[in-house]
Amino acid sequence: MKEEMEREIFVQRVLRLVAPGTPFREGLDSILGAKTGALIIVGYDERVEAIADGGFRIDCPFSAAHLYELAKMDGAIILSDDGKRILYANVHLVPESSIRSTETGIRHRTAQRTARQTGKLVVAISQRRNVITLYQGEFRYTLRDIGVILAKANQAIQTLEKYKSVLDQSITNLSALEFEELVTLNDVATVIHQIAMVLRIKAEIETYINELGTEGRLISMQLKELVSNIEEEAKLLIQDYSYDAGSRAPEEVLDELKNLSSDELLEHEHIIRALGYPETVNIEDDPISPRGYRILNKIPRLPSPVIQKLIDRFKNLSKVLTASLEELDEVEGVGDIRAHTIREGLKRIQEQVFIDRHI
Numbered sequence: 001m002k003e004e005m006e007r008e009i010f011v012q013r014v015l016r017l018v019a020p021g022t023p024f025r026e027g028l029d030s031i032l033g034a035k036t037g038a039l040i041i042v043g044y045d046e047r048v049e050a051i052a053d054g055g056f057r058i059d060c061p062f063s064a065a066h067l068y069e070l071a072k073m074d075g076a077i078i079l080s081d082d083g084k085r086i087l088y089a090n091v092h093l094v095p096e097s098s099i100r101s102t103e104t105g106i107r108h109r110t111a112q113r114t115a116r117q118t119g120k121l122v123v124a125i126s127q128r129r130n131v132i133t134l135y136q137g138e139f140r141y142t143l144r145d146i147g148v149i150l151a152k153a154n155q156a157i158q159t160l161e162k163y164k165s166v167l168d169q170s171i172t173n174l175s176a177l178e179f180e181e182l183v184t185l186n187d188v189a190t191v192i193h194q195i196a197m198v199l200r201i202k203a204e205i206e207t208y209i210n211e212l213g214t215e216g217r218l219i220s221m222q223l224k225e226l227v228s229n230i231e232e233e234a235k236l237l238i239q240d241y242s243y244d245a246g247s248r249a250p251e252e253v254l255d256e257l258k259n260l261s262s263d264e265l266l267e268h269e270h271i272i273r274a275l276g277y278p279e280t281v282n283i284e285d286d287p288i289s290p291r292g293y294r295i296l297n298k299i300p301r302l303p304s305p306v307i308q309k310l311i312d313r314f315k316n317l318s319k320v321l322t323a324s325l326e327e328l329d330e331v332e333g334v335g336d337i338r339a340h341t342i343r344e345g346l347k348r349i350q351e352q353v354f355i356d357r358h359i
Contacts (some may be wrong), residue, residue, distance in 0.1 A: 008203065010139045012210055017042070017083060018134070019213030020146060024083055028069030028125065028132055037127030038071040039093070039107055040137040043081040043120040049102075051117065052078070055091030062086050063138045102140075111135050146215055153208035153219045159228075160201045164226050167194040171233070178290050181318055185283035188241045188275075189268035196257050196265055202227050235266055236297055240290035240317075243276035292317035299345035306333040308344075321346060 018025050031038045041048060055075055060066065062084050070077050075090040095113035102110040111124035115135035122135045132143040151321075170191050177183045205223050209216040234257075235250035242253060256274045257265075264270040272283055295317055296307045313331050314320045320328075328339035 008207070010136055011141055011207055014069065014134050014141065015207065015210035017073065017121075018132070018143065019125070021214030022140050023062065023064050024067075026062035028123065030064060030068040030070045031125050032130060032132060034072075035127055035130065036071050036125075037107060037126040038067075038123070039076040039111055040067075040123040040125075041076055041078045041093075041114065041118070041120050042123070043118075044078050044087050045118075045120075047115075047118040048120060049076065050093050051093055051114065052076075052088070053092040053094055053296060055088050058086050058089055060086055061325075072102040106265060108133060112140065118155045119156070143211065146212065149208050150215065150219075151210050153205060153212065153216065156201060156208065157219060157222050160198065160205065160223075160226055163198050163201060167191070167198055170194055172353060172356045175295065175349075176357045178295065178317060179321070179350050179353065181287065181289060181309055183288055183290065184286060185272055185275075185281065185288055188237070188288070189271040189283065192234070192237065192257065192271050193265050193268070195230060195237070196259070196260070198230055200229060202230070233294070238275065238292040241275055241288065243278075245291065247276065289316040289318045291315070292320050293350060295346070296320070296342075298349050299342060302338075302342065302345070303333070306331075306338070309333050327342065333336065 003247075018028060028038075048111050051055065055078075062079060064084055067077065068090040070086065073090045076088075076093050078088040078091055079086055093110050093114050095110060095117045099116050101109045101112045103112050105126070108124045108126070111122045111133070112135050114120070115122040119137055124133045124135065125131075126133070134141045134143065144302075174183065174187055174191050177187055205219065209223070231254065232298065234254055238250040238253045239245070242248065242250075253274055253276075255272065255295065260270055260274070268283060269279075272281065273279075273317060277283075291311050293307065293311065296302060296310060297304075308313040309331050310320055310328075314323060325336075325339045325343060328334055328342055329336050331340075334342070
């Protein structure tokens, strides 16, 4: 999973650099259209200098037109680390021949070995196959046709809509069980599993958006509308049901859940372990009460410090629900008006949850 995360970080970073609409991508597309081919290194240091032979120094501001014209010559083009200047052109690269390469063509084999030896981003444009390939370290990524990416992105959005619909219903059911005091860890694990799946689809769509650049604006808007608050919902759920409140930050637990494999997510025991529960816990039958973070955050204009004071005082949602106005009033930061707001807010949320569950 660590390698998968590193690859995802690599892909997201480099795709932003070469996304449609950027000057760099404009230059790459011009080279691709002219079928001249090119080898481009982004970054220059002693490691690049050690394998660079010949060529000439330019050191001019980057532009798509300059990149296109320089690609007509043989040899590699070297850019600054931020890609904003063209430093060298017509450079012959001589990476270590002992470095393993899975490529067959001379240009792509050189690009892969250079990327592995220097750690820099290397872009290879095939003269014959009309393909742009990105290398950095051990990672390799081939840019795809925009039409293909758009089709995949739209398909992923449709899949996300279905998963999100199921998740919304599961969250409604969980809320109803919380009010009825019938929640088990199995119910919690089911919702967390579905959230993790939605987040994985979201990450996949974000990769498509980065690769689409300016062409991905509509997909980005749809994604934001569908899952804008999903991570916040997940963190509140973790705060509600983690075994030892405060021992780990919700963000840390969420990262651990994201790192679980698809097979591990299917086994609820892995999710329960991530929440900190011992192996002896009965996830099927033993009821558990949420602390109340998620439901209390649904009450309009109720500040987070007041929510924390309520939970510190009453320990769980069940006791907040049964607390009298006088008991609520006694909590620091609540007062008489806010006590009524809390009571009425919880009542409205409960009514809406049961309506939604029935529908």
